[in-house]
Amino acid sequence: MRRAARTDRNHKEIVKGLRQTGCTVLDLSAVGNGCPDIMVGRAGYNWLFEIKDGEKPKSARQLTMMEKAFFATWRGNVQVVNSLDEAIKAVNETIKMKDIL
Numbered sequence: 001m002r003r004a005a006r007t008d009r010n011h012k013e014i015v016k017g018l019r020q021t022g023c024t025v026l027d028l029s030a031v032g033n034g035c036p037d038i039m040v041g042r043a044g045y046n047w048l049f050e051i052k053d054g055e056k057p058k059s060a061r062q063l064t065m066m067e068k069a070f071f072a073t074w075r076g077n078v079q080v081v082n083s084l085d086e087a088i089k090a091v092n093e094t095i096k097m098k099d100i101l
Helices: 011-020 065-073 084-100
Strands: 024-027 038-042 045-051 078-081
Touching (some): 011 024, 011 038, 011 084, 038 084, 045 084, 078 084
Parallel strands (some): 045 078
Antiparallel strands (some): 024 038, 038 045
């Protein structure tokens, strides 16, 4: 039996903040197997974010072996975010690129 997934301290804050900016957010933290914590949608784009607690030392924010394997094999956009600001910045940068192209 798989144990319950633990989420980082800032998980709920990031999910709530993204929703307040107009994003849809699907919590994937219970999926396991290295799957990122959340899937975010906005303006026709999707992002997979692995949430890490930016207040912890860098050594405590390392990807697990399963997360590393997921990142290495996923053929779409997946990234680590350490704060709500980082998550919003990632979303906004992609949307801005759409306007440039």
